[in-house]
Amino acid sequence: MRLEQTLRISAARNPGKTALVAGDVRLSYADLDALSDRLAGALLRRGIERGDRVVVFTDNRWEAVVAIYAIQKAGAVFSPINPSTKADKLGYVLSNCRARAIVTQTNRLTVVADAAKAAPSLELTISAGDGRETETPGLCRFEDLIVEPGPAPRPEEAGIELDLSMLVYTSGSTGNPKGVMMTHQNVLAASTSIVTYLENTADDIILGVLPISFDYGLYQVLMSVQVGATLVLEKSFAFPYAILKRLAEEKVTGFPLVPTMAAMILQMKDVGPEAFAGLRYITNTAAALPASHIARLRELMPGTIVYSMYGLTECKRCTWLPPEQLDIRPGSVGIAIPGTEAFVVGDDGLPVAPGVTGELVIRGPHVMRGYWENPEATDKALKPGPYPWEKVLYTGDLFRADEDGFLYFVARKDDIIKTRGEKVSPKEVEAVLYAMPGIREAAVIGVPDPILGAAIRAVVVAADGAAFTERDVIRHCARNLEDFMVPKTVEIRDALPKTDSGKINRRLVEQQALEVA
Amino acid sequence: MRSEIETQIRAYVVENFLFGDDDGTLEPETSLLEMGIVDSTGVLELVMYLETEFGIRMADEEIVPENLDSIRAIARYIASKNDAAEAARPAIAVNG
Numbered sequence: 001m002r003l004e005q006t007l008r009i010s011a012a013r014n015p016g017k018t019a020l021v022a023g024d025v026r027l028s029y030a031d032l033d034a035l036s037d038r039l040a041g042a043l044l045r046r047g048i049e050r051g052d053r054v055v056v057f058t059d060n061r062w063e064a065v066v067a068i069y070a071i072q073k074a075g076a077v078f079s080p081i082n083p084s085t086k087a088d089k090l091g092y093v094l095s096n097c098r099a100r101a102i103v104t105q106t107n108r109l110t111v112v113a114d115a116a117k118a119a120p121s122l123e124l125t126i127s128a129g130d131g132r133e134t135e136t137p138g139l140c141r142f143e144d145l146i147v148e149p150g151p152a153p154r155p156e157e158a159g160i161e162l163d164l165s166m167l168v169y170t171s172g173s174t175g176n177p178k179g180v181m182m183t184h185q186n187v188l189a190a191s192t193s194i195v196t197y198l199e200n201t202a203d204d205i206i207l208g209v210l211p212i213s214f215d216y217g218l219y220q221v222l223m224s225v226q227v228g229a230t231l232v233l234e235k236s237f238a239f240p241y242a243i244l245k246r247l248a249e250e251k252v253t254g255f256p257l258v259p260t261m262a263a264m265i266l267q268m269k270d271v272g273p274e275a276f277a278g279l280r281y282i283t284n285t286a287a288a289l290p291a292s293h294i295a296r297l298r299e300l301m302p303g304t305i306v307y308s309m310y311g312l313t314e315c316k317r318c319t320w321l322p323p324e325q326l327d328i329r330p331g332s333v334g335i336a337i338p339g340t341e342a343f344v345v346g347d348d349g350l351p352v353a354p355g356v357t358g359e360l361v362i363r364g365p366h367v368m369r370g371y372w373e374n375p376e377a378t379d380k381a382l383k384p385g386p387y388p389w390e391k392v393l394y395t396g397d398l399f400r401a402d403e404d405g406f407l408y409f410v411a412r413k414d415d416i417i418k419t420r421g422e423k424v425s426p427k428e429v430e431a432v433l434y435a436m437p438g439i440r441e442a443a444v445i446g447v448p449d450p451i452l453g454a455a456i457r458a459v460v461v462a463a464d465g466a467a468f469t470e471r472d473v474i475r476h477c478a479r480n481l482e483d484f485m486v487p488k489t490v491e492i493r494d495a496l497p498k499t500d501s502g503k504i505n506r507r508l509v510e511q512q513a514l515e516v517a
Numbered sequence: 518m519r520s521e522i523e524t525q526i527r528a529y530v531v532e533n534f535l536f537g538d539d540d541g542t543l544e545p546e547t548s549l550l551e552m553g554i555v556d557s558t559g560v561l562e563l564v565m566y567l568e569t570e571f572g573i574r575m576a577d578e579e580i581v582p583e584n585l586d587s588i589r590a591i592a593r594y595i596a597s598k599n600d601a602a603e604a605a606r607p608a609i610a611v612n613g
Contacts, residue, residue, distance in 0.1 A: 059551075084553050107552065238550055238557040239585070241577040264557065270577045420558070451558060475536030483556050 179372030258421030340364025438466030
């Protein structure tokens with residue numbers, strides 16, 4: 001099955017049911033199906049063809065959900081990009097995947113116009129929302145396209161389930177982001193497995209506050225549509241009280257979290273169990289919740305099931321902890337998700353004994369097909385599996401298993417920092433730091449933070465005669481990086497520790513920073 | 518009075534969230550969230566600043582976009598808190 005078919009099935013089964021609530025807008029399944037049909041028709045009439053890449057560069061708005069299904073119905077591939085992405089990186093992504101079109105919103109048009117200079121492939125810009133217009137290639141208004149007369153796409157022409165469904169760009173340890181290729185089969189294998197263990201049904205009402213540019217946020221849309229549930233989409237968790245009010249008003253039953261959000265809820269002064277009375281489950285991923293937070297969340301939400309999970313974009317989700325195990329093994333991220341396998345291997349690629357640390361390997365229909373036009377990185381992540389036609393995923397995460405096969409995260413093999421649930425490549429931030437005049441050396445590290453998990457710190461050395469403040473460094477980064485990648489603190493040092501070969505030793509920088517703290 | 522608070526809030530937002538990068542596009546009614554000026558941890562910092570700077574305590578239910586999503590909204594909220602504190606003060610106030 002292809003992704004857009006899940007929408008067609010849910011719309012046929014229960015057309016009047018509310019599919020999406022976003023601010024004041026409520027769309028039924030029939031609405032979502034019809035709107036995405038119309039937008040798909042408009043895309044096809046503008047020359048979008050099967051397999052073309054269309055970038056979705058918006059915040060959590062209803063138009064983005066329509067766009068995702070429209071792109072699939074047109075047989076094209078969608079690529080969601082964080083709306084705080086700056087022009088340089090957006091330009092890199094657009095040119096890397098040779099995007100034909102971009103769906104965005106008016107207050108991002110200047111960024112798109114800037115980014116488009118690096119992307120000659122871009123022919124069509126679709127803008128949602130009100131606001132000023134900027135000169136961008138082939139600018140159309142979203143609201144015009146969804147009322148444009150013309151035939152809807154024919155379902156059989158979109159393609160088959162082996163086609164590429166989406167490209168999700170993820171930070172790599174080498175700097176430039178890599179496009180994770182997921183076929184329709186991959187996406188639906190992952191979402192089907194997840195809705196199985198979460199026991200999602202059409203009665204669920206899921207609250208999505210995580211960005212849909214982030215795969216955990218995106219899958220809330222895909223899973224909700226697949227089971228015919230209702231998704232309440234919110235733009236952010238910046239105002240927790242307002243969100244918890246929404247949670248009660250909309251009678252939400254499922255609430256996906258990252259540890260930063262859990263920490264923010266636990267920091268609230270006047271919130272009690274009554275706020276979560278109807279909540280069936282919460283999920284957590286991106287990084288483990290501290291045991292103390294799990295305990296306090298359960299006090300706050302005594303009737304709510306807590307799912308602890310772990311995953312990475314390259315296969316969407318790896319493991320889940322059956323809720324009844326939470327008290328027995330609070331530190332574990334559990335077992336492989338249904339229909340897949342997860343095991344720990346040594347340097348020789350062979351499984352290790354319980355208790356021994358090794359790399360986690362994932363096997364299943366949810367494993368990506370590789371990184372977009374990057375065979376070298378693909379070969380590092382995907383290695384031959386048990387059958388000649390099969391590849392398994394080397395996660396780059398160090399794990400150990402206990403006697404019963406439950407898995408425990410130990411560390412990353414590379415230097416990726418996890419902050420606020422997002423992965424940050426120190427190299428990507430360092431590259432931006434080196435572009436700042438006056439910086440001679442730079443290292444980016446993560447320092448423990450109660451809310452963020454890890455906070456990004458830039459440790460820099462000034463060139464001779466250069467003078468800048470910590471604020472200057474942060475400002476420079478804020479102009480060039482997504483919000484979550486911008487260092488929270490800057491340390492200016494006289495020198496950075498080096499390895500024997502003269503390279504900056506990031507681990508030693510980190511150790512010294514911790515010693516000072 | 519209100520515009521004085523606005524000026525002060527604007528200076529704080531520019532310094533802390535735009536890192537001094539004031540290109541003049543920040544209007545009193547600009548949505549701080551929509552424009553990506555403030556994110557979720559930014560709101561926590563903003564609340565801490567307002568509580569310390571203006572000697573108020575913000576209840577959870579006051580930490581909402583209506584009170585915090587633009588410079589004007591923040592100034593209006595602070596002014597209303599000040600007015601409320603004024604009203605609650607006894608007729609003859611003893612300072613210190």
